[in-house]
Amino acid sequence: MENITLLVDIKRNALDDGPGIRTLIFFKGCPLSCVWCQNPEAKSPNKELSFNKNICRECFACIEECNQNAIDLSYEFRIDRTKCNLCGRCIEVCPNSALKFVGQEYRIKDLVNIILKDRIFFQNSGGGVTLSGGEPLYHINYVKDLVKELKKEAIHICIETCGYYNREKFYELILPYLDLIYFDLKIFDSELHRKYCNVSNERILANFEDLIKKKSIKIVPRIPLIPKITDTQDNLSKLADYLKKLNVRKIILLSYNPLWISKSLMIGITPKYDYSEFLDKKNKERIKLIFSDFEINDF
Numbered sequence: 001m002e003n004i005t006l007l008v009d010i011k012r013n014a015l016d017d018g019p020g021i022r023t024l025i026f027f028k029g030c031p032l033s034c035v036w037c038q039n040p041e042a043k044s045p046n047k048e049l050s051f052n053k054n055i056c057r058e059c060f061a062c063i064e065e066c067n068q069n070a071i072d073l074s075y076e077f078r079i080d081r082t083k084c085n086l087c088g089r090c091i092e093v094c095p096n097s098a099l100k101f102v103g104q105e106y107r108i109k110d111l112v113n114i115i116l117k118d119r120i121f122f123q124n125s126g127g128g129v130t131l132s133g134g135e136p137l138y139h140i141n142y143v144k145d146l147v148k149e150l151k152k153e154a155i156h157i158c159i160e161t162c163g164y165y166n167r168e169k170f171y172e173l174i175l176p177y178l179d180l181i182y183f184d185l186k187i188f189d190s191e192l193h194r195k196y197c198n199v200s201n202e203r204i205l206a207n208f209e210d211l212i213k214k215k216s217i218k219i220v221p222r223i224p225l226i227p228k229i230t231d232t233q234d235n236l237s238k239l240a241d242y243l244k245k246l247n248v249r250k251i252i253l254l255s256y257n258p259l260w261i262s263k264s265l266m267i268g269i270t271p272k273y274d275y276s277e278f279l280d281k282k283n284k285e286r287i288k289l290i291f292s293d294f295e296i297n298d299f
């Protein structure tokens, strides 16, 4: 088993994203491209160089070290990514870790060993592993081997998905090993979904409906509350009506966090959406009421 993939991060001892104490695995790469993506560093399936100007000491050791002339002070994001070959020399000489790679390769056996370090905490808290991203199912061949190994060890497995997957493959290779699915639903109108997420939502909704009808596993829809895009009265009422018709009564509302904007700049991407405030309490209450009118509650 030499299956290998790129991960953005592994977060141990997490208390969100599923029951109990969990290890969260963030895969790199996603078939969608939402303009507000809260983890922009997980969108591309490729390794990237990030530069954090807030902790740069301006010593310019990196410029001296780069033999591709890819670090340029006149350049908006400091790195000219058309020249950078990801050699990593600048990272090695940076005294403040202002430069780093996003994306590290993990073999399945190494990842499983990391996960198993916390088995006792999973057992005592009813926790386990949550596969997140990016989109874990973008790496379906890796994930199929990973979930098989974890199931042999009786680890509880939750997956967070954008729903844009090949249903046949998912049912055959992944679903039998899962304990819980967090299924993201963003925008009900297909054209708006295409506009803001780069793909239409027909496949996502069809996958969701089929999964709900199967009744083989617990599925919890998650709705990201993105100001002026997903959190509108029109969108949320349509989603609530849709969920009620499918007899879904519990959802998770995900609050907007504007910190993604600085993460985006660090990898040299200018955000196409720039709402920079956190969701306030009053707005969240308004949103909860929309769903409670349809007898649906936030967890």
Ligand code: SF4
Residues within 6 Å of the ligand: 055, 056, 057, 058, 059, 060, 061, 062, 063, 093, 094, 095, 096, 097, 098, 099
């Ligand atoms: S080496 Fe690091 S601290 Fe020095 S200029 Fe480059 S990024 Fe900044």
Ligand code: SF4
Residues within 6 Å of the ligand: 049, 065, 066, 067, 068, 069, 070, 071, 079, 083, 084, 085, 086, 087, 088, 089, 090, 091
């Ligand atoms: S990773 Fe290598 S090529 Fe890219 S900026 Fe750093 S030193 Fe230059």
